[in-house]
Amino acid sequence: MTISDQELLKLQMECTVFFENNPYAYETAKGLAKKLGRGIEPLEIVLNRLAAISILDKRGEGNMAIYSYKTPYTQSEVEIH
Amino acid sequence: MIEKSWIMDVKKTVEEIQQTYAEFTRLSILIVDGHGRPLVKPSSHHPFFKKLTDADGETRDRFWQEVRHYAGLTRPALCDLWLPGVKFIIAPFKSPDGDAVYYVLAGVLIQSGTKQMLEEEVAGAGLYNEGHKLLLDLVLEAEELSGEEAEIWREKIGKLAETSERVLRSAYREAYVRERLAELRDVMSTTRRDRGTVDQAFEQFLSVSGGTDVMGYAEKIGPGEYQISRLAGEGASLLQDAEFREGEGFLGQAALSDTPMQWTDIQRDPRASFFKQHGVSEFYGLRCFPVRVGMEKLGILFIVSKKKVQADSLMREFEEVLIALVGEYIASGTIEARMERQIQRLRPLMEVTRFMISAQNIQRIMFMLVDMSLSLVWNPSSAIIVHESSSGQKVQIVSRGIANDLAEQYAREVAKRVLHENSSVNSPGFELSQTEEGQLMMEYPIVYAGKTRGVLAVSLSSEQEAEECREVLLALATMGSIILQSVHDQRQLGLQNERFLRLMYASAKQREDDQGKKADLSLRLLDEYARYGGITAEEASLLQRANMLSVLDDAARSELSDSFANELEILNEHQLMLESEGRTGSFSYSRPAQLLRTVLYFAELDEETAGRLHLTGVSPELFNHFRKFMAVRHTVQSEVMLSDGTPAAFNPAEAEERGIDAIVKEFGLSKREKDVLELVVRASSNKDIAAKLFISEHTVKNHLTNIFNKMSVSDRAQAIARVFNRGIG
Numbered sequence: 001m002t003i004s005d006q007e008l009l010k011l012q013m014e015c016t017v018f019f020e021n022n023p024y025a026y027e028t029a030k031g032l033a034k035k036l037g038r039g040i041e042p043l044e045i046v047l048n049r050l051a052a053i054s055i056l057d058k059r060g061e062g063n064m065a066i067y068s069y070k071t072p073y074t075q076s077e078v079e080i081h
Numbered sequence: 082m083i084e085k086s087w088i089m090d091v092k093k094t095v096e097e098i099q100q101t102y103a104e105f106t107r108l109s110i111l112i113v114d115g116h117g118r119p120l121v122k123p124s125s126h127h128p129f130f131k132k133l134t135d136a137d138g139e140t141r142d143r144f145w146q147e148v149r150h151y152a153g154l155t156r157p158a159l160c161d162l163w164l165p166g167v168k169f170i171i172a173p174f175k176s177p178d179g180d181a182v183y184y185v186l187a188g189v190l191i192q193s194g195t196k197q198m199l200e201e202e203v204a205g206a207g208l209y210n211e212g213h214k215l216l217l218d219l220v221l222e223a224e225e226l227s228g229e230e231a232e233i234w235r236e237k238i239g240k241l242a243e244t245s246e247r248v249l250r251s252a253y254r255e256a257y258v259r260e261r262l263a264e265l266r267d268v269m270s271t272t273r274r275d276r277g278t279v280d281q282a283f284e285q286f287l288s289v290s291g292g293t294d295v296m297g298y299a300e301k302i303g304p305g306e307y308q309i310s311r312l313a314g315e316g317a318s319l320l321q322d323a324e325f326r327e328g329e330g331f332l333g334q335a336a337l338s339d340t341p342m343q344w345t346d347i348q349r350d351p352r353a354s355f356f357k358q359h360g361v362s363e364f365y366g367l368r369c370f371p372v373r374v375g376m377e378k379l380g381i382l383f384i385v386s387k388k389k390v391q392a393d394s395l396m397r398e399f400e401e402v403l404i405a406l407v408g409e410y411i412a413s414g415t416i417e418a419r420m421e422r423q424i425q426r427l428r429p430l431m432e433v434t435r436f437m438i439s440a441q442n443i444q445r446i447m448f449m450l451v452d453m454s455l456s457l458v459w460n461p462s463s464a465i466i467v468h469e470s471s472s473g474q475k476v477q478i479v480s481r482g483i484a485n486d487l488a489e490q491y492a493r494e495v496a497k498r499v500l501h502e503n504s505s506v507n508s509p510g511f512e513l514s515q516t517e518e519g520q521l522m523m524e525y526p527i528v529y530a531g532k533t534r535g536v537l538a539v540s541l542s543s544e545q546e547a548e549e550c551r552e553v554l555l556a557l558a559t560m561g562s563i564i565l566q567s568v569h570d571q572r573q574l575g576l577q578n579e580r581f582l583r584l585m586y587a588s589a590k591q592r593e594d595d596q597g598k599k600a601d602l603s604l605r606l607l608d609e610y611a612r613y614g615g616i617t618a619e620e621a622s623l624l625q626r627a628n629m630l631s632v633l634d635d636a637a638r639s640e641l642s643d644s645f646a647n648e649l650e651i652l653n654e655h656q657l658m659l660e661s662e663g664r665t666g667s668f669s670y671s672r673p674a675q676l677l678r679t680v681l682y683f684a685e686l687d688e689e690t691a692g693r694l695h696l697t698g699v700s701p702e703l704f705n706h707f708r709k710f711m712a713v714r715h716t717v718q719s720e721v722m723l724s725d726g727t728p729a730a731f732n733p734a735e736a737e738e739r740g741i742d743a744i745v746k747e748f749g750l751s752k753r754e755k756d757v758l759e760l761v762v763r764a765s766s767n768k769d770i771a772a773k774l775f776i777s778e779h780t781v782k783n784h785l786t787n788i789f790n791k792m793s794v795s796d797r798a799q800a801i802a803r804v805f806n807r808g809i810g
Contacts, residue, residue, distance in 0.1 A: 006425045009456070013429050016452045017436045020445070053455045054481055071772065072451055074444070076477040077470065078489050080496045 003042045011038060012046045016055060019069035026068045091252035095245055096121045102241045106234050107224065108170070108187040112245060115181045117145035120249075127222040129189060132215055140212055148186065157239035159190065159231055163216055164202055166195050170235050172242035177253030185242040189223040190231050196220065258399050264289045265403065272410060286407045287313035290400060294387040295361070298372070298411055299325070299332055300380040303543050307336055307380065311411075317385065319360035330355040335369030335381050341404075343368045345389070356385070363387045372408040377548065379415050382408050419549050426457045426553040430560065437564045441571070443468065447479040450527075450561045454539045455481060457557060458550040461539060462520070467492045468527065468535035469500050476500065476535075483540070491516055495536050499526065513547060516540075523547050525558030529566035537561065578644040579626065585637055586629040596632060603628045603684040606711075613710050613801065614766060616676060624677050627651045631681075651677055658698045668698040675699045679707045713801060740804035747807070748791040757784040761797050762804050 003011075014036060019025060029047055033040045047067050051058040059066045095112065103110045103124035111123040111130040123130030133144055147162040148171065157172035169188035176183050191199060199220045203213070226234070268285040287296040295314035299307040305327040309320050327336045330352045335342045345366040347353045356364055366386040372379045382404060433453050440446050447466045454464045463482030470477055476496045480488040494516075512524045520540045527535035537558045541547050590597030604625050611621035627648040630638055642649055654674035661668055670678075679699055695704055741762065745755050753774075760770045767785075771778045785797070794800045 006428060009425060010429045010432060012456050013432050013436070013453065016456060017433075017449070020448055020452065050456070053461060055452050055455060070481075072448060072479050072481045073483075073485050073488055073775075074477070074479050074772070075485070075489060075492075076444075076475075078476045078478055078492050078496075080474060080476060080493055080500075 003039075003045075008042055008046055008049075011042055012049060014038075015043070015046050015050060019050075019056060019067075023069045023071060026066050028064065028066055030063065032067070091249055092121055094248055094252075096124070098241065098244055098248065100124045102187075102237065106187065106237055108190070108234060108238070110238070110241070111186045113148075113184050113186065114176070115183065117141070117148065120183065127189075127219070129215070129219045129222070130186075132218070136215065140215060143212060148184065152182075157185075157235050157242060159235055162188070163212075164199065166191065166199050166202070167216070167220065168192070168231070170238040172235075172238045174242040174246035175250075177246075177250045183245075183249075185238055185245060187234070187238045187241075189219050190226050190234065191220065191223045192231070193225045193227050196223070196225050254395050258395060261289050261399065261403075265406070269406075269410075282410070283311050283407075284313045286403070286410075290384070290403050294364075295320075295385040296407070297383050297385070298380055299336070299383065301336075301378055305336075307332065310380075314385075316363065316387075317359075317361050320356070323355070323359050325355060331367050332369065332381060332383060335371070335383065336378075338369075339371060339378075341368065341370045341401075361385065365389050368404070370404045370408050372411050374412050374416055377544075379412060382411065422549060423552050426550075427556060430457075430553070430556055433557070434560050434564070437560065438567070440564075441568055443565065443568060444477075444479070446561060446564055446568070447477075450537050450557065451479050451481055453557055454537060454554060457553050458539060458541065458546065462542065463540045464538065465491060466527070466535060466537050467495045467500070469496070487516070487518065491522075491538070495524070495538070499524070499533055499536050513544070514538075521547065523551065523554060525554055526562075527558060527565060528562045530569050534565070574644075578641070582626060582629055582641060582645070585641075586632055589632045589634070589637070599681070599684045600628055600632050603680050606680050606684060606714075609714060610680070610707065610710055613713070614761070614797065615706055615710055620673065620676070623648065624651070624673060624680065627655070627673070627677055628681070631655070655681070658696070662697045664697060670698045672703070675703050676707075679704055683707065683711055709796075713799075740807040743807035744792065744804055750788060750791060754784055754788050754791075757781060758788055758800065758804070761785070761788075762801055 015032070018032070018036065027035070029040050029044045032038075032047070033043050036043070047056060047065075048058070050056040051067065054070060056067045057070045059068075099110050099112060099121060102108075103126050107126050109123060109125040109127055109130045111133075112120045114120060119134060123134060125131045133141060144162070148169075151158065151160050151171050154171055154173045157170055159168050160171050161167060162169050167188075168190040169186055170190070172185040172187075173182050174185070175181075200217070203217050203220055264285075268282060268289055271285070272282040283296065283298070290296065295312070295317040297309050297313070297317070297320060298311040300310040302308045302324070306324065307326070308322060308324045310322070312318065312321050325333050325336075327333050331342075331344055331347065331350075332355060334352070343366070344350070347364065347367055353364065353367075364385050365388050368384045368386075370382045372382050384404065433449070437446055437449050440449060447468060450466050451464045455461045461482070463480065465478060465480035465483055465488055468477050469475075476492050478488055478492045483491070514522050514524055516522060521542070521544070522538045522540050525537045526533045527537055537554070539550070539554060541550065586600070590600065607616070607621045607625050607628070610616055611618050616624070626645060630641065630645060630648050631652055633641075638649060638652075651671065651673045654670050655677050658668070658670055658674060658678045675698065678696055682696055695701055741755065741759055744750065744758065750758065756774055757770055760773060765773065767778050767781045770776075770781045774781075789795065789797075789800060792800055792803055794803055
């Protein structure tokens with residue numbers, strides 16, 4: 001059964017929020033699937049998408065790939081002038 | 082299909098016209114196609130053509146062989162067939178589809194005074210039986226005509242050919258258009274039912290167009306760039322996915338134009354090399370039709386004719402209508418697909434909002450806005466949110482996919498342009514802007530508390546992508562604004578409540594001098610402990626509020642119970658801890674309650690290191706950490722006192738600056754180690770230091786080990802104490 005784009009997008013949001021809430025989490029797709037109660041296959045698609053748009057860091061390939069949150073660049077005191 | 086129907090419709094009319102001419106000219110007339118097949122029954126003044134069509138195959142073939150000698154004729158002519166002097170009028174005319182030549186044959190004409198001679202010639206001609214008999218009958222039955230009369234009949238038969246051509250073509254094109262309209266209705270009905278079969282529909286449109294050889298659609302894929310995404314027809318498969326730019330070749334020229342364009346006889350034109358390069362070897366003409374939605378050009382629909390085709394105005398009109406319909410079909414499909422994509426992206430926004438509401442922290446909301454905006458659009462390259470700082474003189478940014486210096490540069494530019502002082506609420510829509518590097522940015526204002534407070538900007542590679550994403554990003558930015566408004570409101574309410582609490586605390590202190598002094602000291606200790614890094618600023622504020630509430634009477638606390646439920650819960654726990662002090666057993670209290678108990682214990686004692694070595698219900702780690710802080714605090718304060726003999730106001734900022742400079746010089750700290758030490762002194766945790774300096778926590782620990790080694794201290798408490806010592810000294 002193939003998962004729809006919309007379901008993938010929803011899962012993508014869920015993953016993004018998970019990693020935002022757990023910025024020090026290092027997860028494999030399998031580990032995350034267990035935590036989120038989701039299937040590995042759609043999760044792998046979503047994790048790779050998130051890695052492609054630089055929201056996640058991906059180390060390694062295949063089953064052993066580990067994903068973690070990439071903290072965005074933050075600067076709280078940029079002088080206007 | 083068309084062939085059969087139009088022949089049926091027009092047969093009788095042509096027969097009647099043919100019959101009229103036959104009676105008028107007293108000739109036998111036969112109308113045939115290019116292969117000699119009669120189109121209608123012959124009209125025979127004498128039975129020659131009837132006999133000919135009834136005759137055996139050999140006779141007909143021989144006769145047609147004779148006629149074919151005159152195949153190149155373009156005008157009606159008097160021609161000798163079979164025997165010199167046996168004359169027929171052969172009048173050619175174009176077949177209804179314009180592809181072939183048909184003929185009107187009329188005969189027989191025998192010149193005055195030659196009949197007797199011809200009869201003798203036929204007798205001695207040595208023809209085979211049937212042919213001989215037929216020819217003899219023909220000559221015997223034929224009337225003799227003068228040269229002038231023959232010329233008149235030639236002209237008349239020419240007129241018959243012209244009339245036949247007009248009648249046949251008119252009927253043919255009517256049938257052609259009618260049948261194609263019926264096909265078109267079927268195609269439209271199918272495509273309306275099922276949008277999924279676009280390629281099939283394209284083939285069907287091509288089939289409906291009749292004379293068209295290749296139909297294609299080049300989609301705009303970027304500024305000035307097109308790619309052929311759909312093709313129907315044979316011999317052009319290599320064109321699939323081929324790309325071209327505006328201005329390049331015929332298609333590129335069409336892309337620059339807003340109106341349909343047409344070229345013929347293009348085989349040798351250098352602009353047609355695009356087709357040759359992609360394997361299209363046979364082409365004669367090209368028609369291009371721009372496909373657009375509003376002012377936006379989506380692509381070019383094109384039709385390649387492989388051969389020269391003569392089409393009259395009605396057919397051309399039909400083809401133009403057909404092309405326009407296909408264009409509309411593509412445009413409506415594009416709009417439908419875009420809407421579907423937008424809906425797909427709008428639906429998960431509800432989930433996003435749920436998550437964002439739970440994040441009661443501006444920076445976390447900014448993280449979410451940046452991450453979600455990248456997730457919600459196709460092909461994003463970067464996203465940045467610029468938000469005003471509390472002072473209004475600076476901005477804070479969170480960005481992804483953009484170099485740090487460029488992000489800051491862009492933030493300054495946006496701040497000047499959008500977040501200028503006294504800026505009122507901007508329009509709720511979005512704006513397209515371009516960075517100095519030429520990057521296209523879609524900017525959405527973040528508006529709350531009656532002012533534009535920030536901008537969410539997403540960079541996209543094309544205006545087309547911007548068009549597709551604008552609604553969903555607008556929804557995201559609007560939700561972000563609403564959630565930030567809610568956070569702002571809650572903070573405002575919290576501030577008001579806190580102000581009220583402070584007033585009540587100040588009033589209560591006057592009644593309870595001793596307790597008030599202890600409470601004041603507790604407040605100071607919490608401030609200093611936060612700066613020391615033992616607790617966060619948020620924890621310190623929470624415990625300070627609980628501490629202030631501890632001074633109020635029950636009636637006042639009850640009045641504030643709705644606004645400070647958490648704080649009162651901590652106070653309750655604190656009371657339980659006091660009651661259980663000294664007892665044995667297992668106790669479990671929250672960290673804030675343990676902290677409050679410890680702080681109030683030391684404030685009560687007003688001693689830094691003396692007293693108990695543990696408190697019931699307080700974890701030894703927490704207790705010892707605070708005790709260590711008190712020891713450092715005591716050392717610093719003592720040295721402040723000693724320096725000029727009077728208790729000086731302790732200014733950590735000045736002491737820190739002087740102390741760090743002295744330490745760096747004395748122990749040879751590197752620039753990075755100095756940065757780390759500054760943050761340690763400002764009570765930053767390893768995690769905070771890592772985030773602020775963009776290094777890993779592991780690296781922070783390495784730096785700290787080096788710093789401690791160089792300074793000969795064993796932990797951060799001693800390091801901080803040493804910094805303040807140097808700062809004071």
